[in-house]
Amino acid sequence: MSVALKVFDARAVREALTVTDAIAVVRKAMIALSSGQVEQALRSFIPLGEEQTFALMPAALGGGEPFGAKLISVFADADHPGRKRHQGLVVLFDAETGAPVCVADAEEITRIRTAAASAAATDALARPEAARFAMLGLGAQARAHIEAIAQVRNIQTIRVWGRDYAAAQAFAREMDAAHGLTVQACRTAADAVKEADIVCTVTGASDPVLQGDWLAPGTHVNLVGSSGPAKAEADTTLVVRSRFIADHAGHVRAHGGEYLRALEAGVIDDTHIAAEIGAVFAGDAPGRTGPDEITVYKSLGHAVQDLAAAAWLYANAKEKENGH
Known part of the structure; x- marks a missing residue:
């Protein structure tokens, strides 16, 4: 059975994921990472030019939880000289079926989960x-x-x-x-x-x-x-x-x-x-x-922090759909 792909743009991420929620999410994720419950590879970088990088950050949360990756570009911020933007997507796959189930704005997730960590x-x-x-x-x-x-x-x-x-x-x-x-x-x-x-x-x-x-x-x-x-x-x-x-x-x-x-x-x-x-x-x-x-x-x-945040967004949205 196909599952509808849930998409969270920056506004949807910002409105749904509070810093308080994110603190609990990343704390749990980092415990899982240090205890060996998570499969996570070193991030890989592709240089694209001066101050321009594309990075891939894959992970599997384990224990029947989703797997996926963050795809991120790190470019100079044209509106703020000397700063950089981390733009991209967090893509989540279902651990049971392998189907992609969630795509979320990576820049907004990164902003929230980094501060929460x-x-x-x-x-x-x-x-x-x-x-x-x-x-x-x-x-x-x-x-x-x-x-x-x-x-x-x-x-x-x-x-x-x-x-x-x-x-x-x-x-x-x-x-x-x-x-x-x-x-x-x-x-x-x-x-x-x-x-x-x-x-x-x-x-x-x-x-x-x-x-x-x-x-x-x-x-x-x-x-x-x-x-x-x-x-x-x-x-x-x-x-x-x-x-x-x-x-x-x-x-x-x-x-x-x-x-x-x-x-x-x-x-x-x-x-x-x-x-x-x-x-x-x-x-x-x-x-x-x-x-x-x-x-x-x-x-x-x-990536475990990003995936855990996206998984929380996905689960929270499903709960609301089911009237909880």
């Missing part, structure tokens, strides 16, 4: 009393991260930094109005992270914009923006100083720019990855081990 990691790794938040980078991911992090900690102040100070000021005003929080633009990244409890980097930087010496003891950092081996948002000092938690160890060893630069410099060895975040979520590995420890969550993003 950072929020889940922050909830597990940041100090319970963390209230001062620093955001390095502007744009869609910065907006999503501010919304998501505020759901897991009682954020009192936010400092933001971008290469264009005027743009950072405009962004700060926008976030202040949207969330009712005290949001301040900073002229330097060092000023933004000074005395911060939580730091998120969501830039397109090829070389570090964050230095480990700037951070106070006890800070938690989400490294999110760099997703390839040739790029790094933070320096080797931060990697060395931190309890370094990977979203997935194999992927970080292949594509984690910050980790690879520190390894090449000889300042860490291959045991420096303390744990995977899924193992921390499951209670199989410790997260933060002391109040003064600097923790780092290295986020590369994974």
Whole structure:
């Protein structure tokens, strides 16, 4: 029996998948990934030109859950110089019949699930009393991260930094109005992270914009923006100083720019990855081990997160159709 293909455009994804829902979805997905329930291949890239890449990210959720892939293009954003867009599709197949059952906008899923994954990691790794938040980078991911992090900690102040100070000021005003929080633009990244409890980097930087010496003891950092081996948002000092938690160890060893630069410099060895975040979520590995420890969550993003989000959208839509 054929099954009608469900299609979720960006608006449909945005209206159906809340950050709160996504935090629970990606937490479960990362536990499944770290426990070996998921089949997932390393992402593959095809370079298409200057600042233009096509990527394929396949996975099977296991346990009778769907399988599929994210097909994504990473191109310069013509409307926002210096930024990139991740446009594409998440395609879902039924595990029983092999039929394609769902297609969803990948850019919107990526925006939501990336911030949700950072929020889940922050909830597990940041100090319970963390209230001062620093955001390095502007744009869609910065907006999503501010919304998501505020759901897991009682954020009192936010400092933001971008290469264009005027743009950072405009962004700060926008976030202040949207969330009712005290949001301040900073002229330097060092000023933004000074005395911060939580730091998120969501830039397109090829070389570090964050230095480990700037951070106070006890800070938690989400490294999110760099997703390839040739790029790094933070320096080797931060990697060395931190309890370094990977979203997935194999992927970080292949594509984690910050980790690879520190390894090449000889300042860490291959045991420096303390744990995977899924193992921390499951209670199989410790997260933060002391109040003064600097923790780092290295986020590369994974097909399992995208597929789990699409599967949630698909199941939620079917439940509504059935009157539940």
